[in-house]
Amino acid sequence: MKVVKFGGTSLASADQIKKAVEIIQADEQRQAVVLSAPGKRDSQDIKITDLLINTHKAKTAGQNYLPTFTKIRARFVELVELLNVTVDIEAELDYIQEKIEQGTTLDFVESRGEYLNSLVMSQALGAEFIDAAEVVRLTVDGRVDPQSYELINERVTKVTGRFVVPGFYGTGPDGEIKSFSRGGSDITGAIVARGINAEVYENWTDVSGILQADPRIVSEAQPIPEITYTEVRELASCGASVFHEEAIAPVRDAGIPINIKNTNSPTDNGTMIVPKRSTDKQPVVGVSGKKPYRILHAEKFMLNRYPELPGQIKDALSQQNLFAEFDMKGFDTLAMLVNSNNDFDTTAASQYINTNTDVDDCSFGMTVALVGIVGAGLSSQTGLLGRMLSALDQNGIEVHSISYGGSQMTALVTVNLEDYEKTLKVLVAQMQS
Numbered sequence: 001m002k003v004v005k006f007g008g009t010s011l012a013s014a015d016q017i018k019k020a021v022e023i024i025q026a027d028e029q030r031q032a033v034v035l036s037a038p039g040k041r042d043s044q045d046i047k048i049t050d051l052l053i054n055t056h057k058a059k060t061a062g063q064n065y066l067p068t069f070t071k072i073r074a075r076f077v078e079l080v081e082l083l084n085v086t087v088d089i090e091a092e093l094d095y096i097q098e099k100i101e102q103g104t105t106l107d108f109v110e111s112r113g114e115y116l117n118s119l120v121m122s123q124a125l126g127a128e129f130i131d132a133a134e135v136v137r138l139t140v141d142g143r144v145d146p147q148s149y150e151l152i153n154e155r156v157t158k159v160t161g162r163f164v165v166p167g168f169y170g171t172g173p174d175g176e177i178k179s180f181s182r183g184g185s186d187i188t189g190a191i192v193a194r195g196i197n198a199e200v201y202e203n204w205t206d207v208s209g210i211l212q213a214d215p216r217i218v219s220e221a222q223p224i225p226e227i228t229y230t231e232v233r234e235l236a237s238c239g240a241s242v243f244h245e246e247a248i249a250p251v252r253d254a255g256i257p258i259n260i261k262n263t264n265s266p267t268d269n270g271t272m273i274v275p276k277r278s279t280d281k282q283p284v285v286g287v288s289g290k291k292p293y294r295i296l297h298a299e300k301f302m303l304n305r306y307p308e309l310p311g312q313i314k315d316a317l318s319q320q321n322l323f324a325e326f327d328m329k330g331f332d333t334l335a336m337l338v339n340s341n342n343d344f345d346t347t348a349a350s351q352y353i354n355t356n357t358d359v360d361d362c363s364f365g366m367t368v369a370l371v372g373i374v375g376a377g378l379s380s381q382t383g384l385l386g387r388m389l390s391a392l393d394q395n396g397i398e399v400h401s402i403s404y405g406g407s408q409m410t411a412l413v414t415v416n417l418e419d420y421e422k423t424l425k426v427l428v429a430q431m432q433s
């Protein structure tokens, strides 16, 4: 069996739904279907999930939520007409409206896009509808409760053909509907794949896989044919928004490959996320980055005698609403990348650290961007990292720090903020050469 999960853009319009239905029906093994709520039809449009969230917000603030809810109603009524199914959508919507009126939770309201979409689509596909509330369990902090795998497995033994499970939500420990974080339908797909021990988890979206870099910055970025679960995690940690991070664990533990595919170009291979890969052809898989950061330089004579110092500095930072995301340790010096999304007074911040910790001295340096070069082949191909760094140098990009070895598959470099985009472009060109 294969699990197929379709994201919101793959289900936004009549045309997109037609494509998704064709994809599902083209392969008999595509028996488990997981769906997101309908997404944006064009750039001006609003996702159903966002409309639902706005409805809840308006109700909580004592404002009139009906205009927004009417838009949601119209969209589902249109969907039912379009697919020519017999779901009593008005009754379903009336029930949701009644719950909103009674002040139900945000988790319940925001999850209804997936619920309604799956209810309607299951009829259109002639498939059984399995409510995620029945088979998906979440922990108090919104994570996957592993008992979900058993529940799905048992429930699916009673199904003969295809079935549809709504993404994004399940039941919390209190028995109430609880949703995952945004983009969480990916997690549901992974849970179902693990539960039925699927041959593959196909994740259908609007790009032909995970790209080597953010295509809004590097238009030449190509899809990555094959990448490991760990490399995906590393790319995501360096800033790439590729696939919901929490969706990796359920399938990774069972070694089920994930295939990211494009609904608009179904014959493209997309990206295969696998446990292991050969790094010969493609030593580096991708580059991604985060910005802006301020570098904090701290000095302490005999630093190794003060193991508590990094923690002290981090506490002092967080007391000022500042966060260090990456540390680099020298012998008697420490550097930290401090997330500087909000402009802050660097003199006051360093004075605070000087006064409240055991540092000898500290100060903030320049504003930089952090770029991660990710690939399991970095450690096996001699000279590869050196070539990538010299490509940066040849293009006039100054590298302020390099951190490599903590993870053998990721090199982290910092560059001037203004060089951020150029850095990604040069690195991708080097990967493709």
Ligand code: ASP
Pocket (backbone or CB within 6 Å): 007, 008, 036, 037, 047, 049, 050, 113, 167, 168, 181, 182, 183, 184, 185, 186
């Ligand atoms: N509909 C939810 C969201 O927009 C979940 C998902 O699509 O995965 O975040």
